[in-house]
Amino acid sequence: MIKTNIKNAPYYNIGQLRVDYWNKLKIATSELSRCRKGSTNEKELRDDTKSLLNDLKGVEVYFAAPGMARLQKLENSLSRLEHTSLANLVSETTKQLVGDSYKSNPDFLDFDEHSIESVEVHEQFNSVRKNHFEVLFVDNMSIEEEKELKHNFGNLRASHDKFTYGIVVQRSFQDAMTALLFNHNIQAVVVRYAPPYHSKLITPLIKPYIQQVTKLDYSSRSENDLGPVIGTLIKQFRPELDAYYVTDTSLGHLKDSTIKSFRRIFYQTEDIQELHLTIMRGIAERYNTPFFSALVEYSQKPTGVFHAMPISRGNSVFKSRWINDFGDFYGRNMFLAETSATTGGLDSLLQPTGPIKKAQEMASDAYGSQHTYFVTNGTSTANKIVMQALVQPGDVVLIDRDCHKSHHYGLVLSGAYPVYLDSYSIEEYSMYGAVPLEQIKRKLLQLKEAGRLDKVKMLLLTNCTFDGLVYNVERVMEEVLAIKPDMIFLWDEAWFAFASFATNYKQRTSMFVANKLYEKYKSSAYKKQYAEHCKSLEPGVIPKLPDPEKVRIRVFGTQSTHKTLSSFRQGSMIHIWDQDFRRKSEETFLEAYMTHTSTSPNYQMLASLDVGRRQVQLEGFELVEKSIEMAMVLRAKINDHPQLSRYFDILTVADFIPSKYRQTGLKEYYTKEEGWNRMEDAWEEDEFVLDPTKITLYIGRTGVDGDTFKNKYLMDKFNIQINKTSRNTVLFMTNIGTTRGSITYLTNALLRIADELDEEFKALNSKEKEILQKRIHSLTKEVPPLPDFSYFHHSFQAVPGVPGGNIRAAYFLAYKEENYEYVPLKNCLSLMEKGKVLVASTFVIPYPPGFPVLVPGQVVSKEIINFLTVLDVSEIHGYKAELGLRVFKESVLDRHKTTTSMGSMRMNETGKSTKKIKEKI
Numbered sequence: 001m002i003k004t005n006i007k008n009a010p011y012y013n014i015g016q017l018r019v020d021y022w023n024k025l026k027i028a029t030s031e032l033s034r035c036r037k038g039s040t041n042e043k044e045l046r047d048d049t050k051s052l053l054n055d056l057k058g059v060e061v062y063f064a065a066p067g068m069a070r071l072q073k074l075e076n077s078l079s080r081l082e083h084t085s086l087a088n089l090v091s092e093t094t095k096q097l098v099g100d101s102y103k104s105n106p107d108f109l110d111f112d113e114h115s116i117e118s119v120e121v122h123e124q125f126n127s128v129r130k131n132h133f134e135v136l137f138v139d140n141m142s143i144e145e146e147k148e149l150k151h152n153f154g155n156l157r158a159s160h161d162k163f164t165y166g167i168v169v170q171r172s173f174q175d176a177m178t179a180l181l182f183n184h185n186i187q188a189v190v191v192r193y194a195p196p197y198h199s200k201l202i203t204p205l206i207k208p209y210i211q212q213v214t215k216l217d218y219s220s221r222s223e224n225d226l227g228p229v230i231g232t233l234i235k236q237f238r239p240e241l242d243a244y245y246v247t248d249t250s251l252g253h254l255k256d257s258t259i260k261s262f263r264r265i266f267y268q269t270e271d272i273q274e275l276h277l278t279i280m281r282g283i284a285e286r287y288n289t290p291f292f293s294a295l296v297e298y299s300q301k302p303t304g305v306f307h308a309m310p311i312s313r314g315n316s317v318f319k320s321r322w323i324n325d326f327g328d329f330y331g332r333n334m335f336l337a338e339t340s341a342t343t344g345g346l347d348s349l350l351q352p353t354g355p356i357k358k359a360q361e362m363a364s365d366a367y368g369s370q371h372t373y374f375v376t377n378g379t380s381t382a383n384k385i386v387m388q389a390l391v392q393p394g395d396v397v398l399i400d401r402d403c404h405k406s407h408h409y410g411l412v413l414s415g416a417y418p419v420y421l422d423s424y425s426i427e428e429y430s431m432y433g434a435v436p437l438e439q440i441k442r443k444l445l446q447l448k449e450a451g452r453l454d455k456v457k458m459l460l461l462t463n464c465t466f467d468g469l470v471y472n473v474e475r476v477m478e479e480v481l482a483i484k485p486d487m488i489f490l491w492d493e494a495w496f497a498f499a500s501f502a503t504n505y506k507q508r509t510s511m512f513v514a515n516k517l518y519e520k521y522k523s524s525a526y527k528k529q530y531a532e533h534c535k536s537l538e539p540g541v542i543p544k545l546p547d548p549e550k551v552r553i554r555v556f557g558t559q560s561t562h563k564t565l566s567s568f569r570q571g572s573m574i575h576i577w578d579q580d581f582r583r584k585s586e587e588t589f590l591e592a593y594m595t596h597t598s599t600s601p602n603y604q605m606l607a608s609l610d611v612g613r614r615q616v617q618l619e620g621f622e623l624v625e626k627s628i629e630m631a632m633v634l635r636a637k638i639n640d641h642p643q644l645s646r647y648f649d650i651l652t653v654a655d656f657i658p659s660k661y662r663q664t665g666l667k668e669y670y671t672k673e674e675g676w677n678r679m680e681d682a683w684e685e686d687e688f689v690l691d692p693t694k695i696t697l698y699i700g701r702t703g704v705d706g707d708t709f710k711n712k713y714l715m716d717k718f719n720i721q722i723n724k725t726s727r728n729t730v731l732f733m734t735n736i737g738t739t740r741g742s743i744t745y746l747t748n749a750l751l752r753i754a755d756e757l758d759e760e761f762k763a764l765n766s767k768e769k770e771i772l773q774k775r776i777h778s779l780t781k782e783v784p785p786l787p788d789f790s791y792f793h794h795s796f797q798a799v800p801g802v803p804g805g806n807i808r809a810a811y812f813l814a815y816k817e818e819n820y821e822y823v824p825l826k827n828c829l830s831l832m833e834k835g836k837v838l839v840a841s842t843f844v845i846p847y848p849p850g851f852p853v854l855v856p857g858q859v860v861s862k863e864i865i866n867f868l869t870v871l872d873v874s875e876i877h878g879y880k881a882e883l884g885l886r887v888f889k890e891s892v893l894d895r896h897k898t899t900t901s902m903g904s905m906r907m908n909e910t911g912k913s914t915k916k917i918k919e920k921i
Contacts, residue, residue: 009208009676012632012669013625014182017205018059022094025052026087033087049078049086058203062179064134064166066093130164131287133187133618135279137169138176138195138230156276163283173226174199177213178206180237181503184622188279191230191262192246194223211680212237212503231261237503239368240617242282244275286617290358292607294345299336301344312338337607340600349374349601350594359610366617367500368511369557369575373593374609376601378570379494380406382558384413386490386574387458389592390556390585391416395457396804398443401789402432402851403462403492408807408843415808416457417798418855419443425786426656429698430726432786433656434469434688435461437476443803444483445542450802456484462492463508466724466850467731468694469656470496470505472687473513477555481517481546486554488578494560495694497573498736501620502628504683505691510557514577518553521546554578554585564735565620566612568605623736630743631693631734636670637747638697643754644747649698651729653682653690661687693734700728700780702757703772718749724850728779784870787853787863793839795893796857810857810888814841819892824884828865838887844868845877854878860887 011017032045053075060067070093077086137149146169153167168183170176173195180186197219202210218229227245234243245262247254259265263282266275303313310316314335317327327335342348347356356374364372375382383406391397393415399407401420411418421439423432440459447453459480464470473491480487491510499505506512520526526548533545557575561567578585615623638644654667666682669692683689699709706725714720714730724731732746764772792805814820820841823831828838838860843852846868853864868876868885879885 009678011209012629012636012676014059014206014209015625015629016633017209018056019098021052021056021059022090022097025049025056026090026094028052029083029087029090033083035083037081046078050075053078055203055205058201058205059182061201062168062170062175062182063185064168065185066097067166067168130162131618132185133163133165133283134183134185135165135167136176136179136183136186136189137167137192138171138173138189138227139169139192140171140195141169141193152272153276156273161280162287163280165279171195172199172201173197173218173230174213174216175201176230177216177233177237178202178210180234180241181210181212184619184625186238186241187283187618188242188244189230189234190244190246190275190279191227192268193227195226195230196223197221197226208678211678228255228258228261231258235261236506238621239506240286240366240501240620242279242286244278246275283618286362287614288362289607289610289614290355290362291347291610292359294347294355295337295603295607298339298341298345299333303344308340309338311335312340314338334604337603339603346603349376349606350597350599356606359606359613363573363609363613364575366613367559367573367575368515369577371576371578371581373574373576374606375572375574375597376570376605377572377596377598379492379558379560379572380404381596382572382574383407383490383492384410385589385592385596386556386558387411387414387416388595389589390488390490391457393808394455394798396447396452396455396798397458397460398440398456399460400435400462403460404494405843405845405851407460407492408852408855412808412811412856417455417804418807419447419456419803420789420805420855422788424658425788427783427786429651429655429696429729430783430786431467431729433658434465434471436661437472437479437687440476441479441483441542444480446803448483450799452799452802452804453484456487458488458490460490460492462494463510464493464496464499464691464694466495466694467656467696468495468691470508470689470691472685472689473508473510474516475687477513477517478546479544481551482543485546485550486552488554489556491555491557493557494572495563496691497559497561498564498616498620498624498627501616502624504680505624507683508689510555511575511577514553514555518577518579521548521551521553552580554580561609561612566608566615566736568602568608570602571605571609571612573609620736627734627736627738628693630738630740631695632670632676633740634695634732634734634743634746635692636672637743638750639670640672641747641751644750647699647702647754647757648750651696651698656690656696657686657688663687695732695734696729697732698729701776703775703779705779706730713753714749717753718745720746720749727783784867785863787861787867790859790861790864792857793837793859793893795839805855805857807856810839810841810855813888813892814856814886819888820886821889822880822884822886825865825868825879825881828860828885829862832860832862832865837890837893838885839893841886841888842878844879844885846871847875847877852878860885 011020028045028049032042032049035042035045053071057068057071060071074086074089074093077083077089141149149169150167157164165187168179168186170179174197176189176191176195178199178201180189207214216233218226221229227247231243231245234241242263243261245258245265246268247265248268254265264278266278312335314327314332317335318324318332339346345355347354349356352360360372360374363374364370375385383404387397387407387410391414395414395416396419397411397416398419398421399411400423402423408418421435421443423435425431426433444453444456447456459476461471461476463473477489480489489510493499493510496505496509499509500512530543530545530548534543537543555577559573559575561573562569562571576589581589635650638648638650652668653662659665662682663685664682666677666679666686668677669679670676679689679692699706702709704713705727706729709730710722710725714722722730722732734743761769761772792807794800796806796810798804798806823838832838840854840858840860841856842854843856844854845852853867854860868879
């Protein structure tokens with residue numbers, strides 16, 4: 001059972017509800033304005049309008065715009081029977097709200113004061129368009145005091161200000177936290193006085209959307225403590241916000257935790273102008289883009305170009321008769337900013353001291369890391385940098401077998417021994433899931449029993465996977481650190497850059513968890529918990545909690561910023577939370593960074609990383625929430641539409657994640673019968689969750705395979721781009737650039753494809769129908785079994801019979817042509833039946849799924865051959881059909897053979913210990 005009190009809701013989030021209710025109000029008031037006065041219909045419409053206004057009060061109370069003042073004005077118009085004026089005002093308000101245009105037109109908030117009733121009039125009133133935000137004041141003040149507060153701060157506004165803000169006041173702890181969840185426009189919080197705990201504003205309409213608030217239990221705290229608690233919780237809910245505290249408590253009596261929770265603490269006697277200036281300065285600091293600003297300034301300087309790059313300043317382009325169209329396409333600014341200079345206001349990526357250094361520090365602050373490094377040649381390179389920096393030849397790395405190929409090549413470069421971990425399979429859809437925690441722990445304990453735990457250096461997992469599976473990062477790290485307290489974690493978050501800016505997602509990101517565990521393990525409360533946990537264990541059972549005296553938090557996250565946030569292609573980052581970085585890793589990291597980083601990085605890419613950071617700090621919370629909402633809308637549309645659901649299915653949480661890994665029992669985010677399931681508990685508790693922005697469309701019933709569906713239908717007919725297919729699925733993704741229009745376009749395309757399939761199926765003769773049904777049966781029933789990793793040949797085992805293989809030795813052994821041979825795929829099984837051992841001499845990577853099914857030194861199994869034989873994909877990297885499978889010659893293996901008897905003995909010992917290991921886990 002799902003443990004939430006309110007399981008379902010009619011809307012995915014409060015944003016959907018809010019817009020829908022304003023649109024309902026718009027329809028009702030429009031009809032009311034056309035209705036004959038005194039008629040029965042007029043009375044019904046007035047009642048409907050009054051009810052909608054009442055419902056909207058429970059929402060708008062948490063926003064400055066349109067806000068309660070606007071609703072009061074609408075109620076006044078209704079009571080005075082000014083139906084036409086009411087309809088016009090509602091229409092204008094709805095247009096402003098849906099289009100978000102009020103954010104650039106702040107006086108929209110002050111209609112009542114300035115009588116500015118439209119965008120056009122506003123722009124005549126003030127031609128400067130400014131970025132607008134809201135400031136949350138938490139204070140149990142009266143209505144009169146609220147009006148005075150807004151008036152006083154309004155008087156401080158100057159025409160030259162780059163930003164403007166409105167004020168929204170909340171009078172209780174619960175209302176303050178609700179506003180933080182609902183209101184994307186809040187950029188600063190001012191906690192004043194001692195707020196009461198309980199809300200008087202929460203209505204049944206909004207209750208399903210505030211479970212993260214209602215499950216908080218601080219009701220026993222005194223009101224004097226609740227202000228500092230809000231400061232602490234802001235770091236969890238909205239860490240990008242500036243938080244300020246206004247108090248009478250003397251500095252000597254303020255707790256350290258209170259001082260650390262707020263950007264600045266004010267005393268009530270201080271002038272509000274200082275608070276106003278501090279708020280504006282905080283926004284300006286986040287808005288600052290050190291490198292982008294430096295590049296813009298540099299591009300405007302008149303310079304003489306006597307260095308490399310004729311393209312700099314556009315001189316070689318715009319003077320040309322033959323390529324000036326290239327310049328016209330990109331525009332002059334692109335070329336004015338193109339330079340190889342590292343001085344004159346710019347900086348060096350390899351040894352930054354100026355704006356690049358500052359930009360990386362600001363990115364570190366945004367993502368919650370201790371250190372952040374920009375990478376200009378993709379996360380493939382970021383992965384190799386981290387691998388080379390942290391592991392050396394002979395170290396052991398536990399690695400997800402179906403992670404990105406860059407990790408496997410990183411192992412070759414570093415000379416570390418991989419211990420491959422197998423994800424659970426989702427055979428019906430020809431894809432893999434994620435690695436269960438139990439398997440990770442079992443491998444660790446096998447290595448411990450073999451005396452190899454000291455060699456284990458790193459655990460490497462993909463979070464989230466291409467298909468959207470997300471680990472319970474905190475649980476994995478905690479239980480692994482209980483066995484190996486100095487384990488280094490590398491979380492490949494290539495597809496998860498956006499997650500740091502959504503409340504649910506954030507708790508499953510590497511940097512957030514690293515910081516959380518560091519604070520947890522150094523606390524006296526945890527040390528007491530650990531001691532009690534150890535006392536409760538049976539003899540010989542491994543603790544599930546790390547030893548606080550031994551544990552070290554060492555976490556690295558690689559991120560493809562360009563995949564899910566605003567950055568040019570290949571713009572990536574490495575985030576580091578490593579308490580031993582200065583002492584153990586910094587020098588080797590910088591060497592690896594130098595090894596793989598170009599001395600001529602692309603400045604436009606660096607600028608885009610800088611600007612992308614600004615965006616997510618100021619509007620990431622809103623944009624990410626909207627991208628999730630777009631994904632949910634698409635899921636609901638396809639599930640609900642009878643024409644679409646005849647050919648297509650959106651794969652559900654239950655399709656991707658077996659029940660034993662879903663502790664809360666959540667099966668799907670949306671069903672037509674029950675509406676929206678709340679996913680908060682699942683994201684807190686389940687071993688794996690599904691990122692809803694990764695939308696896997698099952699197309700088996702169309703009779704068209706994934707690759708054909710992508711090319712023939714989506715690309716050729718509708719120019720719809722996607723990244724991934726399987727035999728019977730295609731994967732769509734929403735991101736912060738996805739619009740309602742693009743969701744509508746995709747829905748329309750799928751409808752037209754469904755219509756086309758209808759016509760095609762109707763035109764088939766009996767024989768063609770028989771062929772189609774066989775194809776459908778093949779795609780839906782005859783799915784190829786997905787092979788697990790077999791094992792390394794004993795010639796390439798790190799230690800005979802113990803997990804771990806020398807992939808580097810096998811990789812370079814194949815550099816000599818005389819060491820390998822080709823075996824036709826059709827002959828492999830018969831040769832294996834005769835006793836021939838086939839050992840891969842290269843990576844074999846089918847696309848899709850896009851990860852190795854064979855790595856150098858791996859023994860080829862029957863399951864792998866069967867998989868490759870039935871796989872109907874367009875490309876298999878490392879395999880040439882005309883030549884066959886490339887394997888090592890037996891004579892070569894004999895020369896590299898380790899004593900077989902020793903290997904057999906050790907493997908038997910490992911097998912005998914499996915039962916004991918399971919008991920310990």
